[in-house]
Amino acid sequence: MKLCVVGTGYVGLVAGTCFAESGNDVICVDIDEAKVEMLQKGGVPIYEPGLEELIRRNLAERRLWFTSDLVAAVRASEICFIAVGTPETEDGSADLRGVLRVAEEIGAAMNGYRVVVCKSTVPVGTADKVREIIAAGTKHPFDVVSNPEFLKEGAAVNDFMKPDRVVIGTRSQNALALMQDLYAPFVRTGNPLIVMDERSSELTKYAANSFLATKVSFMNEVANLCERVGADIDLVRKGMGTDARIGTQFLFAGIGYGGSCFPKDVAALLNTSKSFDHDLHILEAVEAVNARRAIALWGLAFKPNTDDIREAPSLPIIQALLKEGATVRAHDPAAMEETKKRVGNSIRYFENNYDTLKAADALAVLTEWNVFRRPDFDRMKSLMIHPVVFDGRNIYDPRTMAEKGFVYYGIGRGGSGGKREGSEELRGKS
Numbered sequence: 001m002k003l004c005v006v007g008t009g010y011v012g013l014v015a016g017t018c019f020a021e022s023g024n025d026v027i028c029v030d031i032d033e034a035k036v037e038m039l040q041k042g043g044v045p046i047y048e049p050g051l052e053e054l055i056r057r058n059l060a061e062r063r064l065w066f067t068s069d070l071v072a073a074v075r076a077s078e079i080c081f082i083a084v085g086t087p088e089t090e091d092g093s094a095d096l097r098g099v100l101r102v103a104e105e106i107g108a109a110m111n112g113y114r115v116v117v118c119k120s121t122v123p124v125g126t127a128d129k130v131r132e133i134i135a136a137g138t139k140h141p142f143d144v145v146s147n148p149e150f151l152k153e154g155a156a157v158n159d160f161m162k163p164d165r166v167v168i169g170t171r172s173q174n175a176l177a178l179m180q181d182l183y184a185p186f187v188r189t190g191n192p193l194i195v196m197d198e199r200s201s202e203l204t205k206y207a208a209n210s211f212l213a214t215k216v217s218f219m220n221e222v223a224n225l226c227e228r229v230g231a232d233i234d235l236v237r238k239g240m241g242t243d244a245r246i247g248t249q250f251l252f253a254g255i256g257y258g259g260s261c262f263p264k265d266v267a268a269l270l271n272t273s274k275s276f277d278h279d280l281h282i283l284e285a286v287e288a289v290n291a292r293r294a295i296a297l298w299g300l301a302f303k304p305n306t307d308d309i310r311e312a313p314s315l316p317i318i319q320a321l322l323k324e325g326a327t328v329r330a331h332d333p334a335a336m337e338e339t340k341k342r343v344g345n346s347i348r349y350f351e352n353n354y355d356t357l358k359a360a361d362a363l364a365v366l367t368e369w370n371v372f373r374r375p376d377f378d379r380m381k382s383l384m385i386h387p388v389v390f391d392g393r394n395i396y397d398p399r400t401m402a403e404k405g406f407v408y409y410g411i412g413r414g415g416s417g418g419k420r421e422g423s424e425e426l427r428g429k430s
């Protein structure tokens, strides 16, 4: 079969490569020309076990191509996948601008019947919007399919090649037959291909991620109770998880769920339910419990007055916090765009530094921007769950912080106080 996959992130690149590996001709499209150039040469911008080898092999065997020319890719394909990002917006809803723009471009490029498949995680009703947009741009027949992706970063190739299930949401028998053909090699070991309507398929993805997030928050609440009552959460976990109805996965207590999917998908499902005047009480609690394990970062740039984040301490700190499962809420007056290029939407960005503190467990000051030097400490304290400040630049006076009721950690001050105004001179001026 001839396919194109628009968006070569974790999902698009893995899906496109695995479809090529199963014998299809696949054109992967991205607007990021540097990424396309790298991929054309066999370079891989992300690390996923087994992926590089598969890309090299399928490039060499001329089943896999990379391009930024969407029009040519759509014209050469029977099935077009949309796999661009759907990050969280300020109100928690999913940002659909990328998906809808690609739908418009596909509609304008079509020169015959196409199946357009939404693989991005999108709220209920998006397939209808995609259909309307494509219909406005073409006279050719087409079908829209919802086909959410369940792969996990770190095991993406294996998850895609051997999925627990494939969900196909469509009302078209023709599109269904093509999708069944396409996925036949991936479900031949007996794992199900589940067919449903588009709305159920769109909701399945959010419900699945929200349920996993619920397990994490539930275990974190039980862990808090363990501390109070003198029980051991690890033993409780083992005792619970051996019940087949419960299962052993996603039962680890920690500092909460994070990463590029759970926080945004929980927020998006809550937003969808609100827009239908419906309350999801359990999920609200899940988000609130998780927010208690949020860390705010003030400053991302390596020094003030720049958007440069090369070798900035913020990057390893972000990686370490995400690895531990923290939700990271960051603000920097200039470096948020640059940081986004490096860590994507795995952390949340805020235009205002106080907004990062809402329900945060702790604040770490990583860059000594002037705007952070004289904050409203009372406001800070009222927003935070725990008034804990890690002052990585020694810009606050430990005595003032103690008086204001903060648990304060500076660098090399031994709790004796004394204030240093800045540390640019220690880090050069470049």
Ligand code: NAD
Pocket (backbone or CB within 6 Å): 006, 007, 008, 009, 010, 011, 012, 029, 030, 031, 032, 035, 083, 084, 085, 086, 098, 101, 102, 119, 120, 121, 122, 149, 150, 151, 152, 153, 260, 261, 344
């Ligand atoms: P990503 O941010 O890693 O990649 C998105 C890619 O799309 C980028 O390379 C970007 O340059 C490209 N892009 C953006 N707009 C474009 C356009 N107009 N034309 C062409 N290319 C464009 O995203 P991701 O992690 O692969 O996620 C994609 C979708 O899949 C999201 O909806 C996400 O929620 C969902 N998802 C992600 C995972 C995961 O583990 N990452 C798992 C399941 C589902």
